Amino acid sequence: MEKENIIRMLNKTDKAVMTSLVNGEMFSTEIETNKALERSAVINSARKLLSLGLIRIDNITSTGVRLTALGKQYLTEGLPEYRVFNFIKKHGAVTYKQIFSGLSMDKNELNAAVGSLKKSSFITVEKDRVTINPDKEKEIVRKNSMLSAVEGGQSIDPEEISDLIKRGIVEQIESIREKLSITALGKEITKDREFAEEYLDKLSADNIKNWEGLRFREYSRNPEILNSLSGRSNIKTKFISFIKDAMVSMGFSEMHSNYVESSFWNFDVMMFRQDHPDRDIQDTVYLTAGGGKIPEGLLQRVKKVYERGFRRSKYDESIGYRKEFDGAKSSSLIMRGHTTATTFRYIYEFISKNKDKPAKFFSVDKGFRNETMDSTHLLELYQIEGIVYGDNLSVADLIGYIKQFYKRIGIEKIRLKPTYNPYTEPSLEIQAFSPKLKRWLEVGNSGVFRPETLEPFGITKNIIAWGFGMERMLNLKLEMSDIRDLYGAYTDIDLLRDISSAKIFSEF
């Protein structure tokens, strides 16, 4: 394109951006401040200048860091190794026993701290006497001060704190900034006499009346067609509606219950063993408050089945876990780990009180997990769950419902694999074939509720159920690699605005 033509396309902001860059590269944010421009104006202009070949844009990724919960604890207390080092320094030479009795720390933490100090020669052990290596004091003080540096938002080389990252004391976060620089053509254009000329951008009523002699700024031959900022409902809402419609059309009624749940409804009623690892604080989100109210009769019936099983007939008997059931654990409050807690509340409220009527229920709601968040793990996830109650239901019926449901949400080719769930038997993992990825992927779980889970409700007919995590399927459909991009406050708003809804209705 001719230089003159290019110049006629430049507006005031474009010119301001270009003149800012004549003396060297700058971040877009610096230009905003220096020229008192709005962010959106600078961003739009930079895109245009880039397409005209007048500037270059480099994305500078910077890695930031922040403290984890453990990191925050250490920020107050000091790193374990720092505390041990200081303890030894304070007391001159000490024995291991003195260290272990003198410091009130977790034993494992203390062991690890002593081990690491020894390994890095911060301390010396001679004949059971431990002393510090004074040459290393600066180093350990510096290491400990990294915590406040991280908290204070100072820029730190992640290499320097790689140990703290590995130990889960500090976690990494990434941010991207745009650095702009002018090209040779851009520079040439700023020197052109025409560059200083004024071209009219917006038409006023006066301009329209007196248009003769005015020079209009020209637009490019192929202007960047921006995605307009329309309002939209969230892509998750659309997907949820798609699923809900499928469920309702199959005769299912929607369920709902509170996020806060008691361990009883989340675990006990489903016959999770009381020492099941999912119940650990490492996996479940516990409230500081406790004291959920449990229906006493039901609690006693669950306890009985857990401890001793039941015998309805010689063909239908359970020996239970043959272990003591501790009812005191049942009232602790948690953020429900799965929506099956809701399902069991509905079994109690509706199915057990209308045993003669067939029933189908579904829910699309959140479950919560104690996870460290990364590109594939989230702390809260939408779960889809469907259950069917009626006469003579079997695994064959379950497979029928699964096939029908997945077909309705655009997934044709599925297969089933036996698996294990604490509260269903048989249990079947649902796998779908991805024509794009050319492999089988897990897309759900299913099964027939164990008789032990239904006995306390007096239910003797089978209940079949299936479910899956919505985010995982949404990610497959949208071909996204980072699950966080559509997650709460971490959502990338431009991605959310521009993502194509069509993908959620098709196969993945």
Next chain:
Amino acid sequence: MVMLNYTLDEMNEVMHRKLKIEDYDRLSLKCGLDLDHGESALNFELTSDRVDVVSRYSLASIFASQLGINIKRHLLIGRKNPGVAVDYTSRRFVNVIYVNLDGNIRDKIDELIAIQERLDKNVGRNRRKAAIGLFDYSKISFPIKYHEVDSNQINFIPLEYQSSMDYASIMKELKQSKEYGNLSGKKPIVWSDKTGRILAMPPIINADSYSITKDTKELLIDITGTDKETVNAVTKILIYNLQFIGSVSLVKVNYTSKEIATKLSLETHSFHLTEEVVRSLLGTSVKKDSIRRILLSMDYTVIQSGKDLIVRPPFYRQDVMHQVDIIDDIMRNIGVDSIKDIVPHSYTEGGFLPNHYTLQNIREILVGFGYQEIDINALTNEKYQFDKTFINGQDYVSLLPLKSGEVTMVSKNLFPELLRLISNNLHKKFPQNIFSLSEVVEKGNSDVIFSNKTKLSVVSCQKDANVTDVLSIIKKVLADAFPLNDLSTDYIEEGFSKTFITGRAYTLYMNGKPVGFAGEIHPRALNAFGIELPTAIAEIYVDGL
């Protein structure tokens, strides 16, 4: 999940067949195992119910039952009484077994250690509930005794060490002490022989002098722990897995008191099955003879009694509690593919939650105003909910510390999360006019103290943002979705004095009843979020309308 990693040759050696990777792939899918494989490496992942599968022998047995292959195993369990006494201790439950190996142990030693480690970790819960100790039987002078001693009596050469160590040195220097030292009680527990020499200090370390070597031909194994059922379960699984490499005997243990007797029994419960019971769960017919053949191949004991089959699971299976567990085994054997699906046929009326269409309508109106819907997280942090918004937090759900330091509570208001989203998207396109229709958690009249409440929050962040524009949107929403036309306002009185600009913040009323609030965010809060454009918000309860 338990991982078992073997090579193709290792598996085929036990299977006595030249199976290919694809064969294992097909069999794994049918039996319900996950298999990842390289060119010749097979990495199996087992579900947590089959705790008995801890070696390539027990793993191969799953496949063998599918293919009708018989893997050699010494089924007879003997009895032995070399002289073993057990005192009451802090780890009071003890079983002891003896194994006469087929030849010496040589190439099986790694597998044996792996079995020990898997059981210690997965069933014994890192040796807390149960732990296993291995000894070379021929090196022991019987009788032996399991008892507590004073720590000053401890002096032996720990496994893989050269010289004797006292209690303090063992606890200080051994990596095992660091891992398991906290499992022993106030007094150390030892196995000692008739001369008083220490064989081991369970569950931490054995003495080197009694350790197994490549030439070991006979094993003595102790299973010690705090939980009787776990000690017995580990013992049974161990017996099963060792039956593939030697003949196993139960060693008679003389317990000093009745309450520590483990009463180990290899008997299992008898379940009745019929063709009809199987058909009613699977929805497909399996003939009685087939059921019998399948269960026998899976090591069940099956007795025919009229139309009934009386079925006893193998002694090592911890997962069979009801007939359904046995039928699940039958299903895995015949293959899920052989079950023909039944097309859903029972009629029930489907339906959404009562507020479904109201919420849908609200979304539609806001989208019409050009607002983008945001899905807000329930889990958040006081920093956003209260500190940066200058709100005095009370009556909210506070959480015990989580792995992610970012989460400490459950959302009470939606708009702080929307401001947080804008602060994370400062380099993205503006205006950012957004809304969320989500549930928050508040103290309420429920059996779990708290209840979900549905709220709507509307946030406009742009150069001309102002509260009156946002109020006009709220008015439209209320008028259309409910329909309510008497929205009135008053200056907001308490709770938000620092959140909003004074004189630009309102409590919203419908029929005189407060339903929410609206305002222009004060620069102090905008600065706290790093937002550089005027921002106006409204937040209303949807449930009560």
